[in-house]
Amino acid sequence: MLIVMAKWHxxxxxxxxxxxxxxxxxxxxxxxxxxxxxxxVAKSVSKKGLIDISxxxxxxxxxxxxxxxxxxxxxxxxxxxxxxxxxxxxRQILINKKYFLTSKKNIIFIGTDLPDFCHMDLLxxxxxxxxxxxxxxxxxxxxxxxxxxxARLLTTSLYLPFINIKWGKEDVLKQTINxxxxxDLKYDFLHRKIDIDTxxxxxxxx
Numbered sequence: 001m002l003i004v005m006a007k008w009h010x011x012x013x014x015x016x017x018x019x020x021x022x023x024x025x026x027x028x029x030x031x032x033x034x035x036x037x038x039x040x041v042a043k044s045v046s047k048k049g050l051i052d053i054s055x056x057x058x059x060x061x062x063x064x065x066x067x068x069x070x071x072x073x074x075x076x077x078x079x080x081x082x083x084x085x086x087x088x089x090x091r092q093i094l095i096n097k098k099y100f101l102t103s104k105k106n107i108i109f110i111g112t113d114l115p116d117f118c119h120m121d122l123l124x125x126x127x128x129x130x131x132x133x134x135x136x137x138x139x140x141x142x143x144x145x146x147x148x149x150x151a152r153l154l155t156t157s158l159y160l161p162f163i164n165i166k167w168g169k170e171d172v173l174k175q176t177i178n179x180x181x182x183x184d185l186k187y188d189f190l191h192r193k194i195d196i197d198t199x200x201x202x203x204x205x206x
Contacts, residue, residue, distance in 0.1 A: 001099065002042055002051045002108045002122065003092050005080065006035050008059030008068065035112040039072045042110075045122045051108070056080045056092050086162030089147075093154070100154045108135075108148040114193055121146070124190060134161075134180065134187035140194045142170035153185065 009031040011024055022030075042053050055077040057065040062079065069077040078095050080088040089109055093100070100107060106129050108122070121137070125148050128135050133153040137146030147161065165175050180187070 001096060001105060002046075002053050002110065003056050003089075003096075004035075004038055004042060004053065004074075005056050005085075005089070005109060005111050006038075006058070007031065007112070008057065008064070009035065010059055031112070034115055036072070037115060038110065038112045038117055039074060041117055041119050042122070043073060044119050050126060051122065052076070052105075054078065054092075054096065056088070058088070084165075084167050086165050086167065090162045100151070104151045106148060106151055107154060108146065110137075110146045114145055116193065117145075121190060128188045128190075131186065132188045133185040135190065136173060136176070136187065137190040138173055138192045140192065142174070143172040144176070145193050146190060147176075 009028045011028050045051050046053050053074050053076065055069050055074050057077055058080040065077055065079060078092060081091050093107065108125055125135050125146065129148055129150050133150045135148040136144045139145045161176055161179060163179065165172060
């Protein structure tokens with residue numbers, strides 16, 4: 001299952017760092033466009049029968065989330081809930097635990113800050129998961145734009161990727177890998193990508 005961590009593109013409440021340079025309306029539009037792009041790519045892979053998609057939504061309530069999910073053409077959705085990113089991601093695993101245990105499928109997390117995200121990113125992730133337990137897509141800010149777990153890893157305790165992480169710091173990726181140092185697992189990486197959070201991130205892509 002692919003879980004898309006999506007934030008509602010509310011005026012003045014999304015991409016706040018970017019809005020300082022391009023304005024609140026423009027940053028809201030950027031957020032909306034990138035989310036729609038991410039979902040479009042995911043749906044193209046889903047149509048091949050390779051993944052199921054679920055939205056993890058923040059910024060709006062249940063009724064509006066259902067409406068937005070329908071507009072995006074995604075049947076399954078859940079609210080992210082409160083807490084740091086790690087808590088919100090782990091909550092999605094717990095919500096979908098029955099699905100993972102019965103289907104014995106992988107789980108992939110991805111955000112919506114990647115204008116150059118493409119179907120090959122997902123296909124490469126699925127391919128690497130055949131030989132690895134953990135896949136990470138490094139981002140320019142020291143974090144990751146994708147995290148994927150094998151079905152085997154999902155049967156073990158999954159608090160490790162999300163504890164003792166200082167979110168927002170420049171070594172989130174390193175902290176995450178260190179958390180798994182006590183386990184005998186194989187992991188691999190995808191290509192580094194640039195998350196769009198500031199005007200500088202956009203300039204780096206040009």
